[in-house]
Amino acid sequence: MSDAVVGWAGEAGAMMPEVVRQTAWRRDDVRERLAELVADLPDGARLPAERDLADTLLVSRTTVRQATQELVAVGRLARRHGSGTYVCGPKVTFLLEPGVRGTVVGPPEAVLKSCRVRHSSVPAVVTGQLRVPKGVGVLEVGRSWLVGDVPLCVESSYLLDRDSVVVSINGAPEGARSVDTAVEHRAATAAEADELLVRAGTPVFAVNRRYYDDTDNTVSVAVLVCRADRCSLLLRSALPR
Template sequence: METSAAAALPKYYVLKEQILTLIEDAVPGTLIPTERALAEQYGTSRTTVRQAIGELVSEGRLDRTQGRGTYVAPPKVTHVRQLTSFTDDAASQGLTAAARIVDVSVLPADPATARRLAVEPGTDIHRVERIRLVDGEPLAHEVAFLAGPLPDLARTVAERGSLYAALREDYGIRIAEVEDTVETKLAGPAEVQLLDVEMGAPMLLVHRLGFTPDGQPVEWTESVFRGDRFRFVARMHV
């Protein structure tokens, strides 16, 4: 006679659910017991505790800092729409969205990017690398490639604070249609450094190809969003 079907569950998963009940009503920032304490309390090894906590961190339920401890995480950022402007949309939710410009430069298009933007390989294109912040916290790393003459792009983007706004107001370019692809990706060293996530944390990898009203592709963007904080929203006609 077996005890129950649930007995087949990995030990770390049972522990994960128990920790979840511990924190479900807790105020964000509340410290949970240390890994060593939990290991002793639940009669398990620290390795198993770390596996349970690791998944809860990946899911955005816990945060942890070396030397400080592990604590209840703030709730997920309720959907930030990608379409329209990130900046405008976040504001409509009462969030302060900002973008830190890392680099604005001009460089010859590599074959893949050239194909996407429908230009000859080697044509000069613009590269805009930014870190998107919501309420001061880094949420996404974004690299946009833009075709066409865009004089003084570094300045206009900095002044407008929004790439789409600069394209529209300063260059008369309107993005009328976008094609987004969304997939999962695990955080590597770059994301750890730029977005303050843990190695291996699940991320959303978003590619966007933006078209002008007459169907010309002008924007190719690759973004990596924190999977534990972000929710992608797309509304569309079928």
């Protein structure tokens, strides 16, 4: 760290009387500088290397990483190990209409999805939510969405076996009259991190949808987990008249 930089607290302060100490952390300064820099760059542009940024901005590489990490967390930047740090494109919007379990709208347009249906034992997440009568199985509908090769969203729906699978994929389950949609911000479990190709502990959107019938019984439960740094959610609702 050079003595040419003044106005920071710390090592320079030993040499000269500290004048005004504003709460101006270097990390915040670097983040704002990078945000301005990124604003002028096209999607996909590569940033200078962290070591170069550190030299240019007269801070340590650690500080550069802390600053970029904050932009990575909210999807403004993406790092590629061994390659570089890049400006991110717009987020993928997931449209969660009341009668549909999950729909992807652009941009970007290149979205594929896989879908699998199987009989399932009742997982922990469903316990206590979906009241399963004895002798009635549970269907699990698993789906995942990808942009290019990057998985962004995985979903597991659980519904009573009496429901039609076709209905369950394309619309609300039989008999459903209302749905609660809970959105939470939490750390990815090891399994989710594995599916989404992120580190365990990465913040994700957890969307829990619970369908009710006329008598407020839960007829289906769906859990949707998507990368909070790459996705936004959109819900459309009609207003009561």
